[in-house]
Amino acid sequence: MKKSTKKVIIFGVGGFIGSHLAEKLLNQGYVVYGFDIIKLNKSKNLEFIANNKNFKYTKGNINNKSDVRKVFKHKVDVVYHLASIVGVRKYIDNPLSVIETIVLGSKNVIDMCVKNKTRILFSSTSEIYGDNPLTPWAETSNRVLGDPSIDRWSYSTSKSLVEHMLFALFKSKKINFSTVRFFNVYGPRQNPIYVVSQSVYRVLRNERPDIYDGGNMTRCFTYIDDVIDGIILAANKKSAIGHVFNLGYQSPSKMKDIVKLCIKLSNKKIKPKSINTKKLYGSKYQDIINRIPNSNKAKKLLGWKAKTNPTEGIKKLIHWISLNDWYLEK
Numbered sequence: 489m490k491k492s493t494k495k496v497i498i499f500g501v502g503g504f505i506g507s508h509l510a511e512k513l514l515n516q517g518y519v520v521y522g523f524d525i526i527k528l529n530k531s532k533n534l535e536f537i538a539n540n541k542n543f544k545y546t547k548g549n550i551n552n553k554s555d556v557r558k559v560f561k562h563k564v565d566v567v568y569h570l571a572s573i574v575g576v577r578k579y580i581d582n583p584l585s586v587i588e589t590i591v592l593g594s595k596n597v598i599d600m601c602v603k604n605k606t607r608i609l610f611s612s613t614s615e616i617y618g619d620n621p622l623t624p625w626a627e628t629s630n631r632v633l634g635d636p637s638i639d640r641w642s643y644s645t646s647k648s649l650v651e652h653m654l655f656a657l658f659k660s661k662k663i664n665f666s667t668v669r670f671f672n673v674y675g676p677r678q679n680p681i682y683v684v685s686q687s688v689y690r691v692l693r694n695e696r697p698d699i700y701d702g703g704n705m706t707r708c709f710t711y712i713d714d715v716i717d718g719i720i721l722a723a724n725k726k727s728a729i730g731h732v733f734n735l736g737y738q739s740p741s742k743m744k745d746i747v748k749l750c751i752k753l754s755n756k757k758i759k760p761k762s763i764n765t766k767k768l769y770g771s772k773y774q775d776i777i778n779r780i781p782n783s784n785k786a787k788k789l790l791g792w793k794a795k796t797n798p799t800e801g802i803k804k805l806i807h808w809i810s811l812n813d814w815y816l817e818k
């Protein structure tokens with residue numbers, strides 16, 4: 489008997505991670521219903537799949553129930569929910585839109601998954617652990633947040649609330665979900681406002697990259713291809729239902745070392761700029777010192793481990809930019 493084609497919806501398909509996920513699933517023969525707030529013809533991220541016959545696009549806002557309902561007229565196997573407001577600047581400048589999009593927008597998506605009995609993959613974040621000093625963080629590690637009035641935590645708290653919605657609906661047998669918490673994902677097509685993408689982008693434009701507050705904070709930089717493999721496993725494996733997974737590269741790097749590595753691998757002689765975040769984001773800004781995952785659960789239940797070390801990943805990014813010089817023009 490002929491196997492029917494698998495169909496999925498990707499919310500946030502025009503974003504960095506969403507567009508890579510769409511590309512991979514289309515290559516595997518899936519039909520992808522993509523949904524995003526941006527115009528298809530304005531999206532560089534989607535240019536290369538826009539004409540794929542298995543890619544169907546809906547422009548809409550997840551905050552708007554009728555937009556979300558429209559895309560659910562297609563019966564699908566899995567919903568990947570990646571739509572979100574992303575970026576520290578936005579959590580500080582407009583925390584209300586962060587809360588509305590993540591909490592209320594996600595509720596609209598989740599309600600439709602419940603109604604249609606569709607499995608959902610929710611993209612959460614390592615920010616959820618806040619500044620818990622006890623690293624590495626397992627999925628059961630504590631959320632340790634600072635002053636509750638600090639806007640930065642609006643993102644972490646909103647994502648946590650959606651995680652709770654999913655736990656509660658799963659408990660009452662209303663939904664099948666898997667949640668993934670990402671750790672500093674980087675790679676081709678990422679908006680160059682994050683440390684790796686921004687450093688490479690600036691250096692290749694002969695501009696100085698930033699190092700924040702001395703650069704001694706650590707992060708685990710996770711290459712996009714590894715993340716996409718993890719997302720697909722978490723969204724499809726039966727054993728993943730009802731579970732949360734840290735998807736992160738296991739070894740930490742200091743921020744200043746990563747910036748210097750970006751300079752070295754770009755073959756440039758440029759000095760980084762020192763940035764004081766209290767001046768940049770205001771005196772109430774709080775950063776996270778170390779952000780390190782324990783990804784043993786993903787290894788055990790999904791058979792997943794991040795394979796790409798920062799040198800390999802940054803080289804791949806630089807190679808991709810050499811073939812896509814439009815990226816440097818933004």
Ligand SMILES: NC(=O)c1ccc[n+]([C@@H]2O[C@H](COP(=O)([O-])OP(=O)(O)OC[C@H]3O[C@@H](n4cnc5c(N)ncnc54)[C@H](O)[C@@H]3O)[C@@H](O)[C@H]2O)c1
Nearest residue numbers: 500502503504505525549550570571572611613670672673
């Ligand atoms: N990139 C990372 O390192 C990282 C880390 C932790 C968590 N995440 C999570 O992963 C997901 C994808 O992140 P990304 O890096 O691809 O971000 P991104 O900003 O590139 O993509 C997010 C997409 O969501 C869309 N979107 C925003 N508001 C919307 C709305 N109201 N309706 C419809 N679409 C809307 C945006 O247009 C964008 O295309 C997000 O949920 C984010 O919170 C990412």
